[in-house]
Amino acid sequence: MNKKKFLSMAIACALMASSSAALADPVTDADDAAYVELTATADNARAKSEAVSPEELEKLAVPKADVKLVDKKATAETVALYRYLSAVPKAGKVIYGHENDAHHKMFRPAGGSESDTKDVTGSLSGIVGFDALSFVGDEQRLDDCEWNMGKTYVDKMVEITKKAASEGAILTLSMHMPNFDLVERRAEVTGSLPDNRDHYINYTTHISEGNVVHRILPGGDLNSSYTGYLDRVAEYGNRMAEDGVPILFRPLHEHNGYWFWWGKEHSSEKDFQQLWEYTVKYLRDTKGVHNFLYVYSPNGHFKTEADYLDRYPGDKWVDIMGVDTYDDDQTGQWYIDLCGDLDVMEKVSSKHGKLMTITEVGVRRGGSLAVTDNVDKQWFSKVAKIATDHKVPYYMTWSNFEKLTANFFAPYMVSKTRGHEMINEFVDFYNEPATLFADGINWRALNK
Numbered sequence: 001m002n003k004k005k006f007l008s009m010a011i012a013c014a015l016m017a018s019s020s021a022a023l024a025d026p027v028t029d030a031d032d033a034a035y036v037e038l039t040a041t042a043d044n045a046r047a048k049s050e051a052v053s054p055e056e057l058e059k060l061a062v063p064k065a066d067v068k069l070v071d072k073k074a075t076a077e078t079v080a081l082y083r084y085l086s087a088v089p090k091a092g093k094v095i096y097g098h099e100n101d102a103h104h105k106m107f108r109p110a111g112g113s114e115s116d117t118k119d120v121t122g123s124l125s126g127i128v129g130f131d132a133l134s135f136v137g138d139e140q141r142l143d144d145c146e147w148n149m150g151k152t153y154v155d156k157m158v159e160i161t162k163k164a165a166s167e168g169a170i171l172t173l174s175m176h177m178p179n180f181d182l183v184e185r186r187a188e189v190t191g192s193l194p195d196n197r198d199h200y201i202n203y204t205t206h207i208s209e210g211n212v213v214h215r216i217l218p219g220g221d222l223n224s225s226y227t228g229y230l231d232r233v234a235e236y237g238n239r240m241a242e243d244g245v246p247i248l249f250r251p252l253h254e255h256n257g258y259w260f261w262w263g264k265e266h267s268s269e270k271d272f273q274q275l276w277e278y279t280v281k282y283l284r285d286t287k288g289v290h291n292f293l294y295v296y297s298p299n300g301h302f303k304t305e306a307d308y309l310d311r312y313p314g315d316k317w318v319d320i321m322g323v324d325t326y327d328d329d330q331t332g333q334w335y336i337d338l339c340g341d342l343d344v345m346e347k348v349s350s351k352h353g354k355l356m357t358i359t360e361v362g363v364r365r366g367g368s369l370a371v372t373d374n375v376d377k378q379w380f381s382k383v384a385k386i387a388t389d390h391k392v393p394y395y396m397t398w399s400n401f402e403k404l405t406a407n408f409f410a411p412y413m414v415s416k417t418r419g420h421e422m423i424n425e426f427v428d429f430y431n432e433p434a435t436l437f438a439d440g441i442n443w444r445a446l447n448k
Helices: 003-023 046-051 053-060 076-087 118-121 142-146 154-164 180-188 223-243 270-288 333-352 379-389 425-430
Strands: 094-099 127-131 172-173 247-250 294-295 324-327 358-363 394-397
Touching: 046 425, 053 076, 076 094, 076 294, 094 172, 094 379, 118 270, 118 333, 118 425, 127 154, 127 394, 142 333, 154 172, 172 223, 180 223, 180 379, 270 358, 324 333, 358 379, 379 394, 379 425
Parallel strands: 094 127, 094 394, 127 172, 172 247, 247 294, 324 358, 358 394
Antiparallel strands: none
């Protein structure tokens, strides 16, 4: 072979190798070198045995006679869940939660479940979060058969979340609401009505134009659009109540930020507080929803109690005080800041007679957890330790979305034996005596 031909072949081979490397993608290739072998073993039997006993729960929980909720007609199950959450931190435990854990995943290996958490540990997360986006078609779609049969998005989420609750999970619902001004502008063109399945579809939560908070209040021109949306929330709540399932309801979250149209830069304090009150009254009094615990969750961080209570709607309208906060810098400073937030919240919640918790957290290194080279592989365990130290009943990480490398917040499996680089640390986290997943949840023991 002459030197010129050899050189040409070498260049061609190099280009092919480079092209192959460029095409390699751990999101689609379960054999990618990014993934590691699962060597840790989830001890499911021990996890179940480490559930807080009914006797200890009754001893540690706030007495039933002392429970004062937003809803004086709250179901017995709702009261029992509140009491359970009051007991968990006193028992030295913390519940791990994950948004969309029952119906969204980063990876779908053959033979896997509908949950990345369950694929890794054998159990759903203890708190399973989901959003009203799944009631309108944005985070949950219907297949052709379901659509033609007349199934609704609420129907589908009732099925999914009843199953999660039957496995022990506690449910929490947030609302990334559409911009109702844009919803109704589109409806003027399409002729859509609020009861049409796709009336509220399209994510416009981040579009702040239109003075929406003021206009969806009673007397405003967008009020009927808002109540049509809340009707879906109410239908879901009441159908879950039929099965004795309470919901941690987290509306209008991160209201002290600028990124949602109900944020402080886009509405007055008076309008925001009226909107919170109206939302509660409409669901509780008009629609008869009595299985919601109402959760307040501003964005961290807070230096003072006044910071935390910015736009607080009042004790009459809140059951649980939470915080949403993300670890963006991965230097360790966020752990310190989280402790600072919880120190402030301990003072506030004590003064106001409320439970406190961590409603939403996660690592955002390039948007989320990284596929490789995560800085702190003990992150989940460290947050759990901070939570137990501050008597927090649960913390919830954000969602894993299908094959989005910058939008997943928990480890996942890509086969029965291999997965994300943190799967072994996550199994160790699951095995810790202090952590509770769905298989260790027993709040119904207090429903007597």
